[in-house]
Amino acid sequence: MKTAVFGLGSMGYGIATSILNAGHETFGFDVAPSHVEKFVSEGGAVAPLADIAPNLECVVVVVLNAAQTEDVLFGENGIATKLKEGCVVIACATVSPAVARDLSHRCSEQGVLYLDAPISGGSIKAANGELSVMASGPAQALTAARPVLEAMAATVFELGDKAGAGSAMKSVNQLLAGVHIATMAEALTFGITQGVTPEKFLEVISQCAGSSWMLENRAPHIIEGDYTPHSAVNIWLKDLGIVLDIAASANFDAPVTKAALQQYVSANEQGHGLEDDSAVAKVYASQANVSLPGSK
16 A cells, blocks of 8 residues: 655654554654654655655554644644545554544544554564554544554554544553553562562562563663653653543543653653653652662
């Protein structure tokens, strides 16, 4: 399929290369020219967007948030009005169900199919085409998107024929993921106060009932003292904020989510907002006056 990927960040770049490696003609677009140049150097197709838009069969939007997704589709240079009838948009950003429904409706008015398709799995799984996709939308959209979904995902959960259901499920996942990272950081630094080294923490707890995927994935970043952002602290200000907005609309209290969000807020205030989200451990370490690996 002739496909364009908008957003070549840590997740989008991996998605684009997975689609390319599956044999689809793939164009990459990003606000950072260097990301596009790298993708082209690795075999990505290149052409002015205005020239290819009418011939695209699939558009994958892997940007940061709802505002950026809307801008890609309906902004000043929005692509939705340039796409041919029947082209499918695979929208991967974490947004509220209400936003997903609105974007789906607006795409439908243009004759464009919209698949609410938030993703999970991290940058490594994105690069390997092994993501989990929480998809919802009309059957026609899912059918049209299937070849590209098969290239980028190991598992596609089909969650209904209306946009919004995928984003609702993603909010549940993000609640757990954000809380798990913060809890891992709390447990790891608590262990340091008790003489448990981070290395021994990971060795033992990863084999015990207290483990989680986030613990096993993020604790090594702390042990290595490497906070290169695979997923930044500031992502959780957005994602847990969305969770709490949805919760408020449902008159649902989420006290654990609120507590976790506050730790990410504190990490951002301490200057760690653009670091890997495992840097939330620095908040705990600072409060407890303990040193993390690699600290000076």
